[in-house]
């Protein structure tokens with residue numbers, strides 16, 4: 001469903017070249033639920049933006065749902081749903097219902113299908129109470145539920161989420177997680193999310209991609225992740241250990257398969 | 269694409285309709301700002317009978333044609349020059365994940381119908397100028413053609429200005445020199461400018477095809493540069509050429525887009 | 531903020547310096563503005579040249595004078611903020627932060643004026659220089675008639691401009707829709723300052739009126755002092771008079787705003 005081969009992306013910041021992502025290769029099959037982990041500035045958001053066609057990669061090849069995201073962006077948009085935890089895809093000034101209606105029009109979703117799906121989402125995510133509220137007045141948790149609804153109205157095969165649980169309280173978090181788990185289990189939607197909340201990973205994902213300094217540092221199950229630090233029981237500590245190690249040895253993250261080219265490698 | 273644009277524009281019109289007072293004030297404000305240009309023309313012709321060889325009615329005709337085209341282009345696509353705000357706020361990311369061209373989304377975002385006031389005003393000046401001119405029927409058909417070509421040319425300028433902002437994120441105002449500058453430039457007969465400037469406006473940045481060349485054709489006047497009278501008929505071709513260049517620049521801009529770092 | 535004795539003496543120059551520095555960080559935007567002002571200056575110059583070729587000597591200027599007038603007034607757009615804006619006040623009124631400003635033991639009006647003078651000084655150089663230079667290179671502009679009087683006239687023009695913009699900004703306390711007010715102010719300023727056409731060629735009583743209004747002190751009068759088409763002493767007195775009137779009006783409004791915002795609680 002998602003294929004990345006040797007993907008890289010550089011940014012030139014004040015004449016300095018920053019390698020946000022380099023030589024990243026992985027595959028995600030249909031129906032998988034994958035979490036993308038990594039310290040701040042590791043390149044997770046950049047990867048997500050390349051997978052969704054927002055950024056054009058500077059090297060490598062990407063296929064999502066069989067399409068090259070940067071060349072077939074609009075076609076891809078009909079097959080994937082995207083949620084940004086840090087920013088809304090809804091219109092600030094419009095009530096949530098109008099925002100969703102606009103999304104329906106943009107994605108050309110049939111009115112009847114839209115009604116059914118909205119009812120279903122209202123049920124699952126408890127939207128009913130704030131459909132008439134302008135988006136700018138929604139709380140973060142309400143807005144996130146609105147955003148997830150908007151991303152799923154056209155029933156995409158893939159759902160990509162960048163930090164969907166950021167800033168949510170315990171109850172909202174549990175609701176969102178539960179919803180995503182059911183979406184993946186019942187509808188078979190492929191889900192790829194980034195997060196800093198290891199609770200998300202423990203409760204949702206069978207597979208973890210660990211990104212460090214723009215490279216894939218680990219691709220495996222939670223148990224593989226645990227195996228990097230034998231004897232440590234809490235997953236938080238395992239990951240903290242990995243992140244700290246990446247800070248002290250910025251140029252050659254431990255499990256990286258090949259030597260790093262020279263040049264500054266971002267911040268960790 | 270047109271359907272999507274219309275749907276988005278309609279949504280924003282409905283949102284604006286919830287504040288009728290604000291809507292009325294903005295419409296009035298637009299009319300007054302447009303009225304200023306007309307006041308300037310009035311003061312100029314209070315002092316002289318002819319400006320660079322053109323009388324008041326002819327200037328009204330030229331002014332009305334270009335400003336009608338500009339006002340319509342501005343109402344429909346003028347928001348494209350706010351692309352730098354969308355880049356800065358990250359809303360362009362959101363537009364890029366939707367199955368609709370970001371150009372249509374940016375153009376229709378916060379569509380403001382009150383700008384129709386400017387178009388009506390310019391249309392009125394054009395109509396008054398035309399009725400006082402007695403243009404023969406055999407040439408009057410060129411008037412709608414030139415207005416439509418003008419809309420395309422100004423839209424292309426807005427698009428080029430938007431594309432430029434992918435490079436100049438810190439100084440998006442530079443684009444105004446081309447868009448609003450183009451509108452100001454075509455208010456008066458191009459014979460007021462140096463012939464080198466007019467040549468540039470004919471062969472490089474085809475602003476002469478908004479109202480000058482086709483206007484000369486409608487008025488039946490010879491071109492001071494000596495170009496044949498059918499040059500004015502080339503307006504649609506010039507407009508489409510510029511539109512193609514603008515479309516390429518826009519695509520290059522989107523491909524170069526680097527999003528924001530958070 | 532509590533000010534000790536003598537602090538007030540250095541407070542306002544320091545504020546002006548802060549205003550200068552703050553605008554210096556937006557140098558790219560300032561240069562972009564200068565570029566746009568220059569382009570429009572060139573367009574306006576051609577129209578005025580055509581007009582002066584048809585009517586040589588119109589309004590007491592020759593062609594070179596008319597061209598100089600055009601580029602000078604374009605150069606004034608930034609420092610005199612002829613399209614409006616330049617103050618943080620409307621924003622602070624909308625957010626309610628103005629209540630904090632009004633209870634400071636320093637005059638809000640002087641505070642804003644100092645910052646605005648700093649802003650104007652920066653923009654006078656960065657946004658005023660390029661149009662004048664390009665005008666000189668492309669068309670040739672005449673040398674200043676009385677440089678010292680001109681600089682003084684520019685400074686007074688900034689004060690008049692500030693006086694007016696301060697009043698417009700404070701009016702936001704009472705008027706609901708400040709955007710309408712902004713458009714109104716912009717229309718009055720651009721047209722009656724002489725930015726669009728020299729006020730000297732406005733016909734009849736309309737011209738008399740336009741030349742007597744405060745907006746003429748922001749562009750027409752300094753340009754006339756530069757060109758020597760106005761008696762410097764009279765011109766400066768005219769500007770000083772309007773500056774005093776507008777500042778006094780602004781002070782009255784500040785008092786009213788303080789009563790409204792601080793005592794009535796908004």
Ligand SMILES: Nc1ncnc2c1ncn2[C@@H]1O[C@H](COP(=O)(O)OP(=O)(O)OP(=O)(O)O)[C@@H](O)[C@H]1O
Nearest residue numbers: 011020040041042043044045046266526527528529
């Ligand atoms: N638009 C941009 N321009 C310049 N540099 C960028 C841009 N976007 C990202 N970067 C740089 O690329 C690197 C990766 O950033 P990215 O946002 O992908 O990290 P992330 O893994 O999402 O981090 P976080 O967990 O903090 O969200 C960082 O060093 C960042 O500074």
Ligand SMILES: [Mg+2]
Nearest residue numbers: 044045046530
């Ligand atoms: Mg991120």
